[in-house]
Amino acid sequence: MIEPxxxxxxxxxxxxxxLQTQGDALTEIQNNDLLYSSFWAxxxxxxxxxxxxxxxxRDVEDSRAKLIWVATLLVPLxxxxxxxxxxxxxTVGFLEMPSGHALAxxxxxxxxxxxxxxxxxxxxxxxxxxxxxxxxxxxxLFTAITMDIAMCITGLAAALTNSSVLYRWLFYGxxxxxxxxxxxxxxxxxxxxxxxxGTDEIFGTLKNLTVVLWFGYPVLWALGSExxxxxxxxxxxxxxxxxxxLAKYVFAFLLLRWIANNQSVVASNQPVIGGRSxxxx
Ligand code: RET
Numbered sequence: 001m002i003e004p005x006x007x008x009x010x011x012x013x014x015x016x017x018x019l020q021t022q023g024d025a026l027t028e029i030q031n032n033d034l035l036y037s038s039f040w041a042x043x044x045x046x047x048x049x050x051x052x053x054x055x056x057x058r059d060v061e062d063s064r065a066k067l068i069w070v071a072t073l074l075v076p077l078x079x080x081x082x083x084x085x086x087x088x089x090x091t092v093g094f095l096e097m098p099s100g101h102a103l104a105x106x107x108x109x110x111x112x113x114x115x116x117x118x119x120x121x122x123x124x125x126x127x128x129x130x131x132x133x134x135x136x137x138x139x140x141l142f143t144a145i146t147m148d149i150a151m152c153i154t155g156l157a158a159a160l161t162n163s164s165v166l167y168r169w170l171f172y173g174x175x176x177x178x179x180x181x182x183x184x185x186x187x188x189x190x191x192x193x194x195x196x197x198g199t200d201e202i203f204g205t206l207k208n209l210t211v212v213l214w215f216g217y218p219v220l221w222a223l224g225s226e227x228x229x230x231x232x233x234x235x236x237x238x239x240x241x242x243x244x245x246l247a248k249y250v251f252a253f254l255l256l257r258w259i260a261n262n263q264s265v266v267a268s269n270q271p272v273i274g275g276r277s278x279x280x281x
């Protein structure tokens with residue numbers, strides 16, 4: 001009795017799934033030179049960065065300096081995993097865009113959603129390194145990191161929502177609000193902490209680099225294939241890969257070089273957990 005219904009189901013499911021297998025994603029990625037190179041440039045760079053950063057940290061002895069080094073090393077480690085996920089098709093899907101979106105009615109649009117997911121791990125590592133460098137307290141570190149994770153998850157939601165264009169932008173707006181909370185901590189809370197910790201010079205450089213580059217991501221989202229689709233899927237992907245190269249590898253290199261030469265400065269600060277010491281006041 002139920003046979004006719006169940007017999008029909010696989011046909012429908014198959015039709016949907018056939019368009020969405022990892023193999024199809026891989027073929028589409030490999031056929032798009034711009035997209036494929038944007039992934040592989042980062043895999044190669046992350047590999048080189050991991051080796052270089054391990055080497056640069058070889059003489060770091062102090063436990064506080066080591067913690068900053070591990071947080072920084074996590075950035076290319078997460079990145080290489082993230083980009084292998086994208087290049088292989090594992091974390092790439094196809095979406096029909098809702099009406100009102102520039103790509104509505106153009107069939108299945110490739111969505112590299114794995115990016116937003118893996119930022120959930122890489123961006124907290126960047127903020128942990130920066131917060132530890134500034135010698136901030138647990139409350140501010142917790143605030144920055146949780147707001148940042150919320151930004152990434154709601155960014156992922158914005159990219160994957162395809163019921164309505166309005167809801168895509170609503171998630172985008174919520175993600176931007178979380179982002180502003182992160183920017184607030186970076187611009188108005190941590191500089192004072194860094195001054196007290198004696199790390200203000202390097203912190204200032206890294207803070208400026210971070211704030212300027214991080215603003216590029218929401219702008220790119222809005223202009224790219226997920227948003228207004230002024231840029232193609234491949235161009236959007238290269239945009240993110242370019243920002244990633246500067247925001248991750250240049251950032252991490254500058255930080256590690258400084259840490260390797262100034263261990264005693266960070267070592268003299270009190271641990272983040274447990275708040276500030278009386279000497280900080
Ligand atoms: C999205 C879209 C929604 C609005 C905002 C975004 C911000 C993303 C940022 C990403 C930073 C990523 C980095 C990755 C390094 O591994 C999600 C694009 C505000 C700021 C630095």
